[in-house]
Amino acid sequence: MNVIKAQDYAHMSTLASDLIIEEIEKSAYFKLGLATGSSPVGLYKELIEAYKKGTLSFENVTSFNLDEYVGLKSDDPNSYHYFMQQHLFNHVNIQKHKTFIPNGMANDLQEECRRYEALIEEEKGIDLQILGIGENGHIGFNEPSTPFTEKTHVVSLDESTREANARFFNSKENVPTQAITVGIHTIMKSKKILLLISGESKKEAYERLMDPHISTYFPASILHEHPDCTVIVDTETVMG
Ligand code: F6R
Numbered sequence: 001m002n003v004i005k006a007q008d009y010a011h012m013s014t015l016a017s018d019l020i021i022e023e024i025e026k027s028a029y030f031k032l033g034l035a036t037g038s039s040p041v042g043l044y045k046e047l048i049e050a051y052k053k054g055t056l057s058f059e060n061v062t063s064f065n066l067d068e069y070v071g072l073k074s075d076d077p078n079s080y081h082y083f084m085q086q087h088l089f090n091h092v093n094i095q096k097h098k099t100f101i102p103n104g105m106a107n108d109l110q111e112e113c114r115r116y117e118a119l120i121e122e123e124k125g126i127d128l129q130i131l132g133i134g135e136n137g138h139i140g141f142n143e144p145s146t147p148f149t150e151k152t153h154v155v156s157l158d159e160s161t162r163e164a165n166a167r168f169f170n171s172k173e174n175v176p177t178q179a180i181t182v183g184i185h186t187i188m189k190s191k192k193i194l195l196l197i198s199g200e201s202k203k204e205a206y207e208r209l210m211d212p213h214i215s216t217y218f219p220a221s222i223l224h225e226h227p228d229c230t231v232i233v234d235t236e237t238v239m240g
Pocket residue numbers: 034035036037038039040066067131132133134135138139140141199
């Protein structure tokens with residue numbers, strides 16, 4: 001695990017965007033794994049800027065998002081479909097039919113998980129997976145105690161995750177109780193992983209991650225076993 005200490009959120013976002021642009025440029029066909037939430041918003045702004053300046057094209061990019069809430073329509077402002085349109089897709093030349101996000105409105109959620117996993121398999125996996133981390137160490141929505149062998153599956157969100165995400169909804173009661181998430185097995189098969197850590201609430205998660213002990217009780221700890229994982233930490237908020 002390669003840990004890069006950025007001065008602040010803006011610096012973390014620039015370093016992350018430089019790394020991603022370099023990878024996209026190297027490849028004729030690039031499969032990018034995307035995350036939502038506060039951590040990658042600055043990174044997405046940087047990618048949009050690079051596209052506008054003409055230094056980045058998404059023409060050859062296919063994207064797979066990590067997760068989506070169960071029960072939110074794609075035009076719901078709290079859905080991750082909506083988040084991605086707002087924060088990235090509407091502003092760059094990515095081809096919409098090459099952007100994939102689990103369908104949290106599917107009638108048969110198990111079938112939707114199988115379909116989504118098969119799509120990733122057909123593409124022979126993710127080239128670079130962007131991750132954030134939950135206060136409880138979740139990656140994607142793989143909450144503590146999730147087996148490392150899981151592929152895309154339906155999860156019941158931890159109460160702590162619903163509380164942390166209540167800031168986007170009017171109240172915690174409105175935060176869905178379930179989500180579809182890409183599993184840890186699939187995340188670990190990505191060729192490269194880029195984990196962004198920012199915010200005072202992530203201090204403890206960062207400290208636990210720096211302990212090389214691997215346990216399902218702290219899902220992100222498995223990243224120690226990944227051969228090419230970079231962590232960029234915003235030291236101003238996480239270590240300040
Ligand atoms: C989002 C996701 C989650 C978040 C995590 C951190 O797609 O999979 O694991 O990355 O909850 O969220 P923020 O960045 O909002 O602190």
